[in-house]
Amino acid sequence: MTRARPAPKRSSAPSGPTDPAALSPLPVWAERLCTLSANIRGSLRLGGIVFWVPLSVGFEACLLLVPGTAKIRWTRVIWGVLCKLLGVRIRVVGKRAGTVGGLRARKRGERPVIYISNHSSWLDVPILGTILPSVFVAKGDIENWPIMGLVSKIGRTIFVSRQRSTTGRERDQMIRRMVDGDNLVLFPEGTSSDGSRVLPFMSAFFAIAKLPKLRDGMDKSLLPITYEPGMTPIIQPVSVVYDRLEGLPVQRLRRPVFAWYGDMDLGPHLWQMVQWKSLQASVILHEPLDPELFPSRKALAQTAWHAVANGAAELRQNEEGSTQPGRCDPAELPCNKTGFLKRQLDRVASSFASYRNRH
Numbered sequence: 001m002t003r004a005r006p007a008p009k010r011s012s013a014p015s016g017p018t019d020p021a022a023l024s025p026l027p028v029w030a031e032r033l034c035t036l037s038a039n040i041r042g043s044l045r046l047g048g049i050v051f052w053v054p055l056s057v058g059f060e061a062c063l064l065l066v067p068g069t070a071k072i073r074w075t076r077v078i079w080g081v082l083c084k085l086l087g088v089r090i091r092v093v094g095k096r097a098g099t100v101g102g103l104r105a106r107k108r109g110e111r112p113v114i115y116i117s118n119h120s121s122w123l124d125v126p127i128l129g130t131i132l133p134s135v136f137v138a139k140g141d142i143e144n145w146p147i148m149g150l151v152s153k154i155g156r157t158i159f160v161s162r163q164r165s166t167t168g169r170e171r172d173q174m175i176r177r178m179v180d181g182d183n184l185v186l187f188p189e190g191t192s193s194d195g196s197r198v199l200p201f202m203s204a205f206f207a208i209a210k211l212p213k214l215r216d217g218m219d220k221s222l223l224p225i226t227y228e229p230g231m232t233p234i235i236q237p238v239s240v241v242y243d244r245l246e247g248l249p250v251q252r253l254r255r256p257v258f259a260w261y262g263d264m265d266l267g268p269h270l271w272q273m274v275q276w277k278s279l280q281a282s283v284i285l286h287e288p289l290d291p292e293l294f295p296s297r298k299a300l301a302q303t304a305w306h307a308v309a310n311g312a313a314e315l316r317q318n319e320e321g322s323t324q325p326g327r328c329d330p331a332e333l334p335c336n337k338t339g340f341l342k343r344q345l346d347r348v349a350s351s352f353a354s355y356r357n358r359h
Contacts, residue, residue, distance in 0.1 A: 038275035038276075039275065041275055041277070042271060042274040045085055045086065045087065046270075048085045049082065049085050049086075052082065052085060053082070053150065053151060056077070056081065057151055059074065060074055060075060060154045060155065064154070067103075068104075069101065069181075071156070072100050072101065072102070072133050072182075075129065075133075076132075078151065078155070079126040079127075079129030079130045079151075079155075080130040082126045082151075083130055086274060086279070087274065087276060087278055088123065088126075088127065088280070089244075089278065089279070089280045090280075090281050090283060091281070092282075092283045092284075092285065093282065093285070093322070093323065094284050094285030094286060094287075094323040095285060096131065096132065096285055097113050097236040097287075097288040097333055098110070098111075098113030098183055098234065098236070099133075100133040101113075101134075102181040103180055104181075105181060106179065106181050106231070109231070111230070111231055111233060111234050111332065112178035112179075112183055112184070112233045113134070113184075113233060113234050113235075113236055113288070114186055114208070114209055114236070115134060115183065115184070115185045115186070115236050115238050116186055116188055116201070116235055116237050116238060116304045117187060117238040117239070117240055117308065118187070118198045118199075118238075118239060118240055118308050118309075118312055119189050119240075120192050120193050120195035120240070120242075120255075120259045121192060121195070121258050121260040121261075122192075122269075123258060123260070124240055125138075125152070127240065127281050127283065128240065128283070129155070129185075131283060131285075132183070132185060134182065134185045135155065135157055135177065135183070135184060135185070136158070137157070137158045137160060137174060137184055137185065137186050137187075138157050138159055138160070139159070139160065140159045140160060140161045142157075143157075145266065148266075156182075158173060158184070171207060171208055175208055175225045175226075175227070179228075179231075184208075184233075186205050188202050188205035188206070188304070188305075189202070190202050192261040194256070194259045194261055195241070195242065195255040195256075195259035196255060196316070198239075198305065198308055198309040198312050200305060201302070201304060201308075202301070203298045203300075203301040204297075206235075206291070206297045206300050208233070209232065209235055209291045209300065210291040210294065210296075210297045211227075211232075233291070234289070234291075234332065234333065235289040235290075236285060236286065236289070237304045237308045238283060238308065239283065239308050239310075239311030239312040239315065240282075240283050241282050241312050241315035242255070242257075242258035242259075242279065242280070242281050242282075243280060243282050243316070244279065244280030244282075245276060245280075246277055246278055247278060249318045257273065257276070257279075258273070282315045284311040284312075284314075284315065284321045284322070285323065286311060286323045286324045286326060287307075287324065287325055287326025287327075288326045288328045288333065289303060289326050290327060290328040290329065290332060293328070294327075303327070306324070307324035
């Protein structure tokens with residue numbers, strides 16, 4: 001009696017452009033040519049990144065000494081060129097709430113904006129950094145990453161440890177940054193996902209938007225930093241989905257090409273990504289929410305989650321995507337009034353994204 005031969009084991013990793021296990025009607029020599037082409041493409045892109053990052057970040061370091069919003073605007077250019085080097089095209093649906101910010105804007109009464117987004121990859125940072133004039137709130141370990149860590153530090157990223165002992169200090173730091181003119185990007189899922197769903201939002205991330213109210217007789221020092229009346233941040237939910245790979249819709253099996261989660265190593269993930277010819281991320285900027293109109297942080301977090309999750313679900317189903325309704329008085333939204341040179345720099349940053357406004 002003969003024993004059945006065991007079936008060959010299949011790797012659970014997604015097949016990339018250089019995966020020899022991928023089925024292809026091409027002859028062997030053509031497959032090798034495609035592999036060589038992908039390796040050359042990846043090497044050139046990594047070389048461009050190695051050249052661009054020190055050059056642009058060095059200029060950004062000089063701008064940190066200059067007052068005003070030039071450093072905020074130039075950071076968008078840094079992220080935008082980085083997306084180009086990675087071969088990522090950005091499609092945007094909706095309209096960004098708020099302005100570039102700055103101390104003068106706060107003195108004029110322009111409220112800060114907190115952009116709330118889902119999180120499935122390290123690539124979310126350069127994509128959102130290209131679109132949104134803001135600083136990121138990130139986990140402390142990102143500060144030690146080789147390339148992203150350097151760019152993040154020069155880009156004035158706020159690093160948090162999420163330890164109970166440092167919660168108050170980190171909260172005050174984020175509030176102070178917004179009072180001084182910055183807008184923030186938060187990932188309230190608390191971690192990155194596989195891109196197939198949006199994890200529940202933690203209401204603790206909304207503490208800086210909706211500060212707890214002190215009861216009568218309580219010590220005001222419990223809230224050392226607060227907002228001026230009428231200057232609490234506005235919340236704008238943002239949905240990010242990677243929906244095109246080589247011009248084709250991204251199915252579930254291809255999502256790990258973009259998604260970076262769990263114990264995945266950054267180096268191999270980056271190398272796999274830069275070998276593809278073209279990638280596309282679609283971003284929906286939903287209508288903003290005013291925290292003052294919500295009874296609690298939990299209600300605010302749930303409303304933001306529904307907007308982000310519904311928008312992401314539409315994009316995953318290869319739909320155009322639509323903005324979810326908000327809850328904010330239009331008169332409370334900041335009006336963008338900038339000079340000629342600032343508009344040109346904003347235009348350079350925006351040129352890296354293809355805007356499709358559907359109001």
